Amino acid sequence: MxxxxxxxxxxxxxxxxxxxxxxxxxxxxxxxxxxxxxxxxxxxxxxxxxxxxxxxxxxxxxxxxxxxxxxxxxxxxxxxxxxATPKLVEELTSERDRIDRMITDLLRSREVLDEVIVAAAGKPEAT
Known part of the structure; x- marks a missing residue:
């Protein structure tokens, strides 16, 4: 192939x-x-x-x-x-939940990074 x-x-x-x-x-x-x-x-x-x-x-x-x-x-x-089995669906749902938690953590990290960038640039934070 x-x-x-x-x-x-x-x-x-x-x-x-x-x-x-x-x-x-x-x-x-x-x-x-x-x-x-x-x-x-x-x-x-x-x-x-x-x-x-x-x-x-x-x-x-x-x-x-x-x-x-x-x-x-x-x-x-x-x-x-x-x-596809119910057990696989359960495992994949757990994986999806883990990914959702990772996304939430990454978004929070990005917000902190944005604040640091704004502070380092000496500009007021945009709303």
């Missing part, structure tokens, strides 16, 4: 590993990509999958959680498929 480094934001080496990993058609004995490497739906699905994985990691999910989530995601839109 050929995964485009430019489309996924990954460097060539990780893309090569993903392209020849389990479930891929990998390179042929002649060194060319198999049927999936010819482009089309399979490549697009692989790119979608990589993007969804990147989004999950960017959200701060641990690799164990990502591993549990992937089989439950549709490649096309990242939505849940029919094998």
């Amino acid at each position: 050929h995964i485009s480094p430019s489309r996924t934001g990954l460097s060539a080496a990780p893309v090569r590993r993903r392209s020849t990993g389990p479930g891929s058609t990998g390179p042929s004995p002649a060194g060319r990509a198999g049927a999936a490497g010819r482009g089309g739906g399979l490549e697009e699905a692989a790119v979608d999958r990589v993007v969804h994985i990147q989004e999950l990691f960017a959200a701060g999910l641990h690799s164990r959680t990502v591993h549990k989530v992937l089989p439950c995601m549709r490649d096309s839109d990242g939505g849940p498929n029919e094998i």
